[in-house]
Amino acid sequence: MRGCGNKGRKEKGERSVQLYFLATGGGITFGGGEPCLYSDFIKEFKTCCGEEWNITLETSLNVPFANLKNIFPVVNNYIVDIKDINNEIYKKYTGKINLCALCVNPLRPLRLIIIM
Numbered sequence: 771m772r773g774c775g776n777k778g779r780k781e782k783g784e785r786s787v788q789l790y791f792l793a794t795g796g797g798i799t800f801g802g803g804e805p806c807l808y809s810d811f812i813k814e815f816k817t818c819c820g821e822e823w824n825i826t827l828e829t830s831l832n833v834p835f836a837n838l839k840n841i842f843p844v845v846n847n848y849i850v851d852i853k854d855i856n857n858e859i860y861k862k863y864t865g866k867i868n869l870c871a872l873c874v875n876p877l878r879p880l881r882l883i884i885i886m
Contacts, residue, residue, distance in 0.1 A: 797824030797846065806833040809840040816844035832866065 791797065798819075800812060806829050816825055826847040831838065853868075854860045860868040 792822050795824070797826060799826040799828060799849070801828030801849070804833060805829060806831070806837045806841065809837040812841050813844050830864075832864075832868065 805812065805827050824846040825844055826849060827845050828849040830851050830853065853863055857868045
């Protein structure tokens with residue numbers, strides 16, 4: 771990630787953003803497309819921004835388990851877009867098979883809280 775190593779050269783605008791996030795307990799949400807496909811980037815981003823920032827992912831969880839395992843330690847919140855648990859309906863809707871965490875046994879360690 772560009773700029774990650776320049777911690778000693780923060781500009782005024784960067785400081786303002788950092789102070790705002792620290793004061794509000796804020797963070798960043800990765801969404802649009804499937805952010806879990808970019809797990810290496812998200813993990814590096816968390817390293818650069820620090821533990822104070824909350825990381826939230828808006829995801830379908832329909833990605834290889836390795837991607838999820840890679841970001842478990844750095845993601846604070848998940849917004850899960852399940853679409854449908856029925857595999858036939860899911861495939862008609864998305865064009866892909868359903869690998870959602872609720873449907874694939876190895877993903878049970880996620881311990882999802884679902885609010886309906």
